[in-house]
Amino acid sequence: MKDKQVMARCSCGQVEIEAWGKPIASVICHCDDCQAAGRALGALPDAPPLLDTAGGTGNVLYRKDRVQVSKGGHLLEAHKLTPDTKTSRMVATCCNAPMAITFDDARHWVPLYRDRLEGAVPPVQWRICTKFRPPGVELPDDVPAYAMYPFGMMAGLALSAVAMLVAR
Ligand SMILES: [Zn+2]
Ligand SMILES: [Zn+2]
Structure with missing residues (x-):
């Protein structure tokens, strides 16, 4: 068993993605892309709801070199909001459960x-990109909210990039 392991498992259990080590960040994202994707993916047959009551999507960010598909990779399908976006949302086609977000560019996190997620799931640190939330939507008073990205998240992303370089 690897240190601080989590497992992302689809609703029916045919697809599993494992991740380990310290997560880079644990957020609820309110950006316009996540909202649009949440509506689109949540409308697929049998799909679990993706958005919380304030329109946020919970994500835990891991280093790309600490994430691997351990089961059912052939069932994963990339959904893109527009044909030219570099962001793909990976959905388990067996049960339409959204699993992960991947980037075509050099971004080093997943x-x-x-x-x-099951296992050592970290608590939510921040709500981010809240300036995109629809007018009139109240944010729950649970974790600190940031209009865009908190410094701690940016620092975590930068430090993890350096750590990956050193680990090579
Ligand atoms: Zn499934
Ligand atoms: Zn987002």
């Missing part, structure tokens, strides 16, 4: 959908 957000896993929090609702899928």
Whole structure:
């Protein structure tokens, strides 16, 4: 068993993605892309709801070199909001459960959908990108909210990039 392991498991159990080590960040994202994706993916047959009551999507960010598909990789399908976006949301086609977000560019992290996670799931640190929330939507008073990205998240992303370089 690897240190601080989590497992993202689809609703029916045919797809599993494992991640280990210290997560980079644990957030609820309110950006416009996550909201649009949440509505689109949540409308797929049998799909679990993706958005919370304030329109946020829970994600835990792991280093790309600490995430691997351990089961059912052939069932994963990339959903893109637009054909030219570099962001793909990976959905388990067996049960339409959204599993992870991947990037075609050099970004070194992989957000896993929090609702899928089992194991050492870290507590939510921040709500981010809250300036995109629809007018009139009240944010729950649970964790600190940031209009865009908190410094701690940016620092975590930068430090993890350096750590990955050193680990090579
Ligand atoms: Zn499934
Ligand atoms: Zn987002």
